[in-house]
Amino acid sequence: MQSRYNEADAKAAIAKYPGVSAEIALRVYTSRLIGADDTLVMHGGGNTSVKGVHKGLLGENIEAIYVKGSGWNLDTIEPPGFPGMDLTYLRKLRALPKLSDEQMVNEQRSHMFDSNGPNPSVETLLHAFLPHKVVDHSHADAILALTNRPDGEALVREIFGARVGIVPYVMPGFALAKLCAEVYERDPKVEGLVLLKHGLFTFGETAKESYERHTTLVHRAEEWLAAKSRNSRSEPAAVSPDSGALAARIAPLLRGLLAEATGNADAPHRRMVLDWRATPAIMDFVNRPDLRTLALTGPLTPDHVIRTKAMPCVMQQPAADDAVLREQLVEEITAFRKAYNDYFDEQTEAKGVTRTRLDDFPRVVLVPGAGMFCFGPSKKDARIAADIYEHTIAVKALVAATGKYEGLPMGDLFDVEYWPLEQAKLGKSKEKSLARQVALVTGAAGAIGSAVAERLIEEGAHVVLTDINAEALTRTCDDIGKKLGKDNRRGVVGDITDEKFVRELFDEISRQYGGVDIVVPNAGIAHSASFDTLDVTAWERVQRVNSSGYFLVMRESIKHMRRQGTGGHIVVVGSKNVAAPGAEFAAYSASKAAAHQMAKVAALETAKDGIRVNVLAPDAVFGNEHNPSGLWQEVGPGRAKAHGVEANSLEDFYRQRNLLKARVTGRHVGNAVVFFASNQTPTTGATLPIDGGIGAAFSR
Ligand SMILES: [Zn+2]
Numbered sequence: 116m117q118s119r120y121n122e123a124d125a126k127a128a129i130a131k132y133p134g135v136s137a138e139i140a141l142r143v144y145t146s147r148l149i150g151a152d153d154t155l156v157m158h159g160g161g162n163t164s165v166k167g168v169h170k171g172l173l174g175e176n177i178e179a180i181y182v183k184g185s186g187w188n189l190d191t192i193e194p195p196g197f198p199g200m201d202l203t204y205l206r207k208l209r210a211l212p213k214l215s216d217e218q219m220v221n222e223q224r225s226h227m228f229d230s231n232g233p234n235p236s237v238e239t240l241l242h243a244f245l246p247h248k249v250v251d252h253s254h255a256d257a258i259l260a261l262t263n264r265p266d267g268e269a270l271v272r273e274i275f276g277a278r279v280g281i282v283p284y285v286m287p288g289f290a291l292a293k294l295c296a297e298v299y300e301r302d303p304k305v306e307g308l309v310l311l312k313h314g315l316f317t318f319g320e321t322a323k324e325s326y327e328r329h330t331t332l333v334h335r336a337e338e339w340l341a342a343k344s345r346n347s348r349s350e351p352a353a354v355s356p357d358s359g360a361l362a363a364r365i366a367p368l369l370r371g372l373l374a375e376a377t378g379n380a381d382a383p384h385r386r387m388v389l390d391w392r393a394t395p396a397i398m399d400f401v402n403r404p405d406l407r408t409l410a411l412t413g414p415l416t417p418d419h420v421i422r423t424k425a426m427p428c429v430m431q432q433p434a435a436d437d438a439v440l441r442e443q444l445v446e447e448i449t450a451f452r453k454a455y456n457d458y459f460d461e462q463t464e465a466k467g468v469t470r471t472r473l474d475d476f477p478r479v480v481l482v483p484g485a486g487m488f489c490f491g492p493s494k495k496d497a498r499i500a501a502d503i504y505e506h507t508i509a510v511k512a513l514v515a516a517t518g519k520y521e522g523l524p525m526g527d528l529f530d531v532e533y534w535p536l537e538q539a540k541l542g543k544s545k546e547k548s549l550a551r552q553v554a555l556v557t558g559a560a561g562a563i564g565s566a567v568a569e570r571l572i573e574e575g576a577h578v579v580l581t582d583i584n585a586e587a588l589t590r591t592c593d594d595i596g597k598k599l600g601k602d603n604r605r606g607v608v609g610d611i612t613d614e615k616f617v618r619e620l621f622d623e624i625s626r627q628y629g630g631v632d633i634v635v636p637n638a639g640i641a642h643s644a645s646f647d648t649l650d651v652t653a654w655e656r657v658q659r660v661n662s663s664g665y666f667l668v669m670r671e672s673i674k675h676m677r678r679q680g681t682g683g684h685i686v687v688v689g690s691k692n693v694a695a696p697g698a699e700f701a702a703y704s705a706s707k708a709a710a711h712q713m714a715k716v717a718a719l720e721t722a723k724d725g726i727r728v729n730v731l732a733p734d735a736v737f738g739n740e741h742n743p744s745g746l747w748q749e750v751g752p753g754r755a756k757a758h759g760v761e762a763n764s765l766e767d768f769y770r771q772r773n774l775l776k777a778r779v780t781g782r783h784v785g786n787a788v789v790f791f792a793s794n795q796t797p798t799t800g801a802t803l804p805i806d807g808g809i810g811a812a813f814s815r
Pocket of ligand 1: 161238252253254287313314
């Protein structure tokens with residue numbers, strides 16, 4: 116690791132934030148240098164501070180400390196991410212024999228200069244009790260690779276000599292802050308403090324000095340590890356091309372087993388979303404003969420327990436036979452859940468505390484031959500767990516190559532996982548109606564498909580969008596990504612009339628998100644011609660897309676949902692034309708009638724699996740200027756002719772013919788998908804018109 120401090124960038128940072136002092140600007144600059152390096156901190160980990168002077172309203176100078184606030188990540192932090200507090204007051208707290216976390220948070224919050232600022236880090240007092248102007252704290256991989264060993268303390272002493280103070284593990288909070296100050300005061304010449312099984316603090320009189328002490332110490336640790344592991348380094352295992360196929364087989368089974376039965380018929384499952392990875396380093400790790408011994412050790416730093424749980428679930432070699440594979444997974448997940456509950460019971464009893472039990476599902480599942488399966492309530496959570504666990508793998512493998520790994524004992528991990536301040540937040544935020552779910556929308560680049568995908572994502576679902584038009588699909592995914600974030604949508608280009616593609620599509624969904632819960636067959640085409648002019652090629656083309664395409668997608672959905680075992684929804688985009696067909700539209704109307712009929716048969720067959728199949732019958736959706744309907748651009752002129760109106764007044768013609776004089780939009784169709792997919796009513800095999808009211812289409 117090299118210092119990336121650069122005088123020109125430092126000056127630019129000062130110029131960038133004219134509203135704040137140079138000290139704060141430089142604090143932002145070096146915090147971002149630390150945050151940008153994922154071998155130092157990840158996803159909100161680590162914290163930094165600077166001390167200065169706050170000008171009070173009456174002109175008085177107040178000694179101040181500015182510490183990273185919660186909710187900010189070091190790599191993107193801005194000046195408001197450093198709430199300022201009364202340093203003189205905070206330092207007085209050191210005289211107390213003890214201070215609970217709740218009291219500590221209250222003292223910090225009530226001594227802030229800006230009542231709207233974020234909560235300062237729980238390590239604020241540690242920063243405050245050290246005398247230096249600038250303090251940096253990371254969970255550097257290289258430092259954890261030295262300290263997460265039985266002989267960690269001796270090793271740190273051997274490598275760093277008197278340059279650092281060594282602090283035994285104590286949970287972050289008031290006690291750790293006092294202990295760090297004491298260790299520092301024993302030898303004020305030290306450049307930093309190594310917190311065993313936790314991380315590194317460095318300090319200095321300038322942002323540069325503190326940051327460069329940090330990089331220098333980490334670099335020294337990296338050098339030692341590299342030299343020591345040189346002889347034991349083996350060639351990385353070749354990644355088997357089968358890992359992807361195996362992952363697609365395992366993921367839906369696993370995701371089904373990680374869905375919690377709620378007992379609520381209207382929301383029967385609390386599911387998880389997957390992030391699967393199989394890099395060479397991960398495959399090396401999961402294929403190790405000593406995988407179980409090495410993986411079933413504590414995390415690198417206590418914070419990680421929130422994201423990854425204390426232990427991963429380690430699978431045996433997956434069987435080739437599907438029924439045996441399922442049994443293996445059931446056995447491992449059941450064992451994991453039992454072990455987790457035992458841990459909870461043992462720890463609460465030993466500590467004599469009452470806590471709200473968290474779910475007992477693993478966040479990390481390691482499978483020989485298939486890689487790492489990380490789970491969370493959303494793709495983002497799963498991705499964070501996966502990022503953390505990739506570093507865990509790297510560090511554990513490195514430690515195994517140079518000694519013996521030792522993590523924190525379960526008692527310490529429990530204290531962090533069941534921290535009362537985190538417990539207090541439980542159940543306070545309500546999840547969106549389709550949170551934790553995965554949807555597939557076909558024809559997703561079109562006017563209806565893109566609007567349906569957006570509505571599903573707005574309700575918390577993750578959506579795989581598929582379309583045959585690569586360019587339009589990329590544009591749609593980009594637009595949705597800008598509006599609603601990138602984690603919740605994936606595009607897969609392909610032709611849903613191709614049986615092989617449809618199978619691969621479901622495999623890809625399994626690898627991307629773990630499985631699928633909501634499927635919206637929507638990709639369709641139309642053709643306008645009178646019977647006597649309708650040629651068989653056009654007829655067959657329409658049947659192939661609208662009928663066979665729907666059939667293939669529905670068949671794979673049913674197989675996939677059954678494999679997952681947690682029910683699901685198929686919401687077929689049909690047409691108002693089935694109930695009230697128009698002239699010169701035989702191919703389209705017949706194909707949509709087939710889709711309606713298939714949905715009803717599917718509803719009969721799949722209700723026992725908890726799968727609901729319903730149909731939407733929208734009247735013409737023309738899209739908007741930004742995304743006009745491709746279908747209507749093609750058949751619009753023919754339909755206008757059939758209705759005896761001008762092509763440019765066709766949309767208005769459709770609007771005028773319905774009772775509500777409504778313009779039907781893709782968003783309306785999306786709302787209806789959300790209605791069914793969120794189990795608002797116990798309904799299957801039904802058809803919902805979305806047409807503004809058309810008497811000829813009334814059901815009878
Ligand atoms: Zn920390």
